[in-house]
Amino acid sequence: xxxxxxxxxxxxxxxxxxxxxxxxxxxxxxxxxxxxxxxxxxxxxxxxxxxxxxxxxxxxxxxxxxxxxxxxxxxxxxxxxxxxxxxxxxxxxxxxxxxxxxxxxxxxxxxxxxxxxxxxxxxxxxxxxxxxxxxxxxxxxxxxxxxxxxxxxxxxxxxxxxxxxxxxxxxxxxxxxxxxxxxxxxxxxxxxxxxxxxxxxxxxxxxxxxxxxxxxxxxxx
Amino acid sequence: xxxxxxxxxxxxxxxxxxxxxxxxxxxxxxxxxxxxxxxxxxxxxxxxxxxxxxxxxxxxxxxxxxxxxxxxxxxxxxxxxxxxxxxxxxxxxxxxxxxxxxxxxxxxxxxxxxxxxxxxxxxxxxxxxxxxxxxxxxxxxxxxxxxxxxxxxxxxxxxxxxxxxxxxxxxxxxxxxxxxxxxxxxxxxxxxxxxxxxxxxxxxxxxxxxxxxxxxxxxxx
Numbered sequence: 531x532x533x534x535x536x537x538x539x540x541x542x543x544x545x546x547x548x549x550x551x552x553x554x555x556x557x558x559x560x561x562x563x564x565x566x567x568x569x570x571x572x573x574x575x576x577x578x579x580x581x582x583x584x585x586x587x588x589x590x591x592x593x594x595x596x597x598x599x600x601x602x603x604x605x606x607x608x609x610x611x612x613x614x615x616x617x618x619x620x621x622x623x624x625x626x627x628x629x630x631x632x633x634x635x636x637x638x639x640x641x642x643x644x645x646x647x648x649x650x651x652x653x654x655x656x657x658x659x660x661x662x663x664x665x666x667x668x669x670x671x672x673x674x675x676x677x678x679x680x681x682x683x684x685x686x687x688x689x690x691x692x693x694x695x696x697x698x699x700x701x702x703x704x705x706x707x708x709x710x711x712x713x714x715x716x717x718x719x720x721x722x723x724x725x726x727x728x729x730x731x732x733x734x735x736x737x738x739x740x741x742x743x744x745x746x747x748x749x750x751x
Numbered sequence: 752x753x754x755x756x757x758x759x760x761x762x763x764x765x766x767x768x769x770x771x772x773x774x775x776x777x778x779x780x781x782x783x784x785x786x787x788x789x790x791x792x793x794x795x796x797x798x799x800x801x802x803x804x805x806x807x808x809x810x811x812x813x814x815x816x817x818x819x820x821x822x823x824x825x826x827x828x829x830x831x832x833x834x835x836x837x838x839x840x841x842x843x844x845x846x847x848x849x850x851x852x853x854x855x856x857x858x859x860x861x862x863x864x865x866x867x868x869x870x871x872x873x874x875x876x877x878x879x880x881x882x883x884x885x886x887x888x889x890x891x892x893x894x895x896x897x898x899x900x901x902x903x904x905x906x907x908x909x910x911x912x913x914x915x916x917x918x919x920x921x922x923x924x925x926x927x928x929x930x931x932x933x934x935x936x937x938x939x940x941x942x943x944x945x946x947x948x949x950x951x952x953x954x955x956x957x958x959x960x961x962x963x964x965x966x967x968x969x970x971x972x
């Protein structure tokens with residue numbers, strides 16, 4: 531799918547509320563997916579809804595997920611279960627002059643679909659690379675690559691970014707008419723950010739082993 | 752339910768993988784729920800899994816959720832649908848000497864159950880207070896309280912914290928035997944934190960209106 535294809539909602543990926551917050555720009559979908567590190571994978575297991583956090587990565591219009599072949603959630607998804615993958619970034623706490631208009635600023639991407647279990651060896655390795663580099667950019671060329679046993683223990687799933695929605699709130703508080711003139715009351719936004727702290731070496735790393743550039747850069751040391 | 756009651760998992764709230772990461776301490780459940788601001792609400796809507804972010808708050812062993820009465824997800828949950836509420840806090844990126852042992856440090860609480868639509872007026876107001884004070888501590892006594900019309904537009908759901916699980920990873924990387932002696936390769940954790948930035952007043956707030964203490968304290972100004 532070319533980059534220029536817009537989001538193409540189906541009934542279940544069409545917002546029914548706060549429709550003005552729906553983005554129709556595929557670039558917004560990419561930005562949300564590329565910025566967050568964790569998604570929530572929703573599926574139905576033995577009749578019950580399940581919602582679990584997991585890592586992921588994006589390659590064009592394919593979302594890759596991975597997990598242990600021993601995971602019931604991953605097995606169900608690999609066997610063709612419908613899933614809902616949701617990525618949420620909280621950007622701010624919105625303080626209005628009324629309690630009812632308190633809100634959050636956020637960006638949320640939702641992907642519906644049936645993932646495909648990746649069986650081709652080359653694509654499986656590429657999928658793992660996408661997921662790993664999303665979590666830890668630079669690690670693929672730095673750490674030991676997976677051996678045959680490790681590869682066999684992990685399942686890679688591919689989910690097309692065809693049935694998606696993006697919802698964004700990025701503004702100050704809304705107010706009711708009766709609150710607009712209450713100029714003694716502060717209103718506004720507390721922005722929220724995710725920051726990376728200084729690297730903490732593992733206990734078994736000898737003193738003097740330098741933090742690699744791709745990690746130091748991320749921690750801004 | 753007294754504070755001392757431990758987590759009581761059913762089959763669907765019993766971890767099947769990485770069981771050593773399961774906490775059986777109810778205090779861990781409370782800590783995760785009390786620290787995060789957003790949960791993901793998983794349910795089944797028209798046969799499809801849905802997973803959406805939403806606010807919440809905890810009062811003892813009751814989780815309160817709220818949402819517009821116009822929301823299909825909230826309506827389904829209010830009508831007795833099974834839900835899975837998941838709260839995830841990402842604490843760090845774990846760099847191992849092998850790609851396969853790259854991981855995340857996180858704390859994740861999962862609650863299964865059928866929410867109860869709160870119909871009692873006093874409990875509804877208390878539930879809204881719990882949810883609002885969780886997002887914006889101090890606002891309940893500062894901002895205008897909801898009027899009858901606003902109260903009618905919002906649904907409050909109560910979910911008992913009886914069928915829950917907590918999974919925590921809070922440690923350095925694991926390594927395979929073959930990687931333990933590779934002392935030229937750094938391994939460790941990049942900690943991740945969520946921080947609150949300086950308050951951004953709404954455009955309509957006149958200069959000179961002081962940021963209230965409960966907000967300034969949170970932003971550490």
